[in-house]
Amino acid sequence: MVKVIVLLGVIFSTVLGAEEVDSVYERNCIPCHRYAPASLEKLFMVYLKTYSGELTLKGALKAFLKNPTEEDSLMNDTFIENFSVKDKTTLTDKELDEAIDTYWELYDVRKKLK
Amino acid sequence: MLVSKNKGTSLLRSSEKRSLLRFLALYFILVTMILSLLGVFYYQSQEKLMFSNQRTILAEYANKQAKALKQLHNDFPHRTTYPRSNKYRSAIYDIEGHKIFSLLKHDDIKFDKEIYRIGNSLHFLKTLDDYYLGTKYLFIEVDEDMAWYKETISDILAFGTLTLIVLIIFGLFFVSIFLRPMRNSIMLLDDFIKDTTHELNTPISAILANVEMMDTSIMSEKNQKRLSRINIAAKTVSHLYQDLTYLTLSHNRESKDEWIDMKQLIEDRVEYFAILAGAKKITFELDLKESAIFIDGVKIARVLDNLISNAIKYNKRNGKIFITLRKNYLSIQDTGIGINSKKVEEIFERYTRFNSSEGGFGIGLNIVKGIIDEYELEISVKSVIDEGTTIRIDFTKGTLDG
Structure with a gap:
C-alpha cells in the first residue's frame, strides 16, 4: 500500500514538473496570441521590418511590453480600435528577456534563408 | 702592356662630383615623387570615372534586388529561397552590421562607401528604408573586366617615363649651367699655374747648377750650412716646378x-x-x-x-x-x-x-x-x-x- 502511494506521488510530481518545464514564452505569449488576429510569426516580420537588428528589435520589444502605448504599437489602427493596446507585462526583466530571446530564436530569418 | 691613357684632366674634384651626384639623385627622387603623385591622381580620376559609369547599372540591380527582398519578406516563411541573379551577386546586412545572408565572392565589405573596387569585383551599397528581412544594407557585387585599369596603368607608365626622361634632360642642362662658374674658376687657376711655371724654370736651374758647382771644401762650416739651406730650398722649389710642369705640360706628352x-x-x-x-x-x-x-x-x-x-x-x-x-x-x-x-x-x-x-x-x-x-x-x-x-x-x- 505504502509503495503504491509513493509511486503515485512520484508520477504526480513528475507531471507537475513537466508543466514547469514550459518556457516563459510558451506560458505567457502563446496563450493570448493563439487567438489574436495577428500571429506571433507575422508580428515578428513586422518588428523585423521596423527594427532590423537583433539587439535593436529586442530592446524595442522589451520597452513596448513594459510600457505599451498606442504610439509605440506596430499594429494598425483598426486592430487597436477593436482590441486596444495590450496591458503592461507582469513579468520580471529576467523573464521578459528569456521570452524575447526564445521568440527571436524561433523566428530568426538567418536560420531559414537558403 | 696596355695602358689606358687617361689624359683628359677632370675639372671636377671628387667632392664636387659627389655634390653633383647628390643633387641629381635628389632631383631624380623629387621628380619621381611628383610624377608618382600625378600618376596616383590620374588613376583615382579614372577610377571615379569608371565608378560613375557603373553606378547607374548597379543601382538598377540594387532596386531589382530590393523589390525581390520585399516580396520574399511578405511570403516568408512559406518561401525562404534568397533571390538570385546571374548578372550580379548580393548580400544583406542588418542595422547592426551583422550578416543576414550573402552570396558575395568578397565578404570584406565597406559600410561607409557607396561604390568601391575589391579585387576584380565592384561592390555597390544601397541602404534600405524598409528593413525587409531585417535588411538595412544591401550589397551588389559584379565582376569587372579591368580594361580601364590596364589602360590607365599603361598610360601612366608611358607618359610618366616620357616626362621623367624630359625632366632628367632638363636637370642635366641646368646642372651644366650651374657648374660653368665652378669650371671657369678651376680653369683660371690651372692657367695661372701654367703661366707661373714658365717663369720658374730659368732661375731655379741657375740656382741649382751654381750650388752644385761651388767648391765647399774651401768654405767655412757656417757657409757650408748656408749653402746646404740654399740647396734644400732650391730643390723644394725644383720639386714643385717639376710637379707643375708635369701637371700642365707633360700631361699631354x-x-x-x-x-x-x-x-x-x-x-x-x-x-x-x-x-x-x-x-x-x-x-x-x-x-x-x-x-x-x-x-x-x-x-x-x-x-x-x-x-x-x-x-x-x-x-x-x-x-x-x-x-x-x-x-x-x-x-x-x-x-x-x-x-x-x-x-x-x-x-x-x-x-x-x-x-x-x-x-x-x-x-x-x-x-x-x-x-x-x-x-x-x-x-x-x-x-x-x-x-x-x-x-x-x-x-x-x-x-x-x-
Whole structure:
C-alpha cells in the first residue's frame, strides 16, 4: 500500500514538473496570441521590418511590453480600435528577456534563408 | 702592356662630383615623387570615372534586388529561397552590421562607401528604408573586366617615363649651367699655374747648377750650412716646378713606357731627398728587393718624388721613413702627424693639403693618383693620427709576371 502511494506521488510530481518545464514564452505569449488576429510569426516580420537588428528589435520589444502605448504599437489602427493596446507585462526583466530571446530564436530569418 | 691613357684632366674634384651626384639623385627622387603623385591622381580620376559609369547599372540591380527582398519578406516563411541573379551577386546586412545572408565572392565589405573596387569585383551599397528581412544594407557585387585599369596603368607608365626622361634632360642642362662658374674658376687657376711655371724654370736651374758647382771644401762650416739651406730650398722649389710642369705640360706628352728597375730608382730618389730629410733629421730605412715594372720613367719618378717628399714634409723631427719594395708592391711609411680617417679619401684631390701649416699647392698626390689610375695600379692609404701614414702601391699590372 505504502509503495503504491509513493509511486503515485512520484508520477504526480513528475507531471507537475513537466508543466514547469514550459518556457516563459510558451506560458505567457502563446496563450493570448493563439487567438489574436495577428500571429506571433507575422508580428515578428513586422518588428523585423521596423527594427532590423537583433539587439535593436529586442530592446524595442522589451520597452513596448513594459510600457505599451498606442504610439509605440506596430499594429494598425483598426486592430487597436477593436482590441486596444495590450496591458503592461507582469513579468520580471529576467523573464521578459528569456521570452524575447526564445521568440527571436524561433523566428530568426538567418536560420531559414537558403 | 696596355695602358689606358687617361689624359683628359677632370675639372671636377671628387667632392664636387659627389655634390653633383647628390643633387641629381635628389632631383631624380623629387621628380619621381611628383610624377608618382600625378600618376596616383590620374588613376583615382579614372577610377571615379569608371565608378560613375557603373553606378547607374548597379543601382538598377540594387532596386531589382530590393523589390525581390520585399516580396520574399511578405511570403516568408512559406518561401525562404534568397533571390538570385546571374548578372550580379548580393548580400544583406542588418542595422547592426551583422550578416543576414550573402552570396558575395568578397565578404570584406565597406559600410561607409557607396561604390568601391575589391579585387576584380565592384561592390555597390544601397541602404534600405524598409528593413525587409531585417535588411538595412544591401550589397551588389559584379565582376569587372579591368580594361580601364590596364589602360590607365599603361598610360601612366608611358607618359610618366616620357616626362621623367624630359625632366632628367632638363636637370642635366641646368646642372651644366650651374657648374660653368665652378669650371671657369678651376680653369683660371690651372692657367695661372701654367703661366707661373714658365717663369720658374730659368732661375731655379741657375740656382741649382751654381750650388752644385761651388767648391765647399774651401768654405767655412757656417757657409757650408748656408749653402746646404740654399740647396734644400732650391730643390723644394725644383720639386714643385717639376710637379707643375708635369701637371700642365707633360700631361699631354706621349708616354714612353720601359722596364724600370724600381730598386735603383728608389735609391736614386732617396739620395736626392737626403739633404731635405737631413734638415729635419729624418732617416730612411730601406728594405728593397728586386722589382721592375713597365712604366714611363718620368711618371714613376713623379710618383716616388711626391710620396717621399710628403713623407718628409709631414714627418716629425728625428722621424723615420720606411720604404719597402717587393716584387709586387711598394710601401712608404712615415712617423708623421697622420691624417684624419675622414679626410683620407680626399687627399688625392687637387688643391687639397694634409695640413695648412705646410707649404705647397696640394697637387702632388693628385698627380700620383692620376698616374696610378692611368697604369691601373692600386694605391691604398692607412693613417693613424700622431703615429704616421703608410701609402702602398700594388703593381697589379706591368710587373715581369703581370
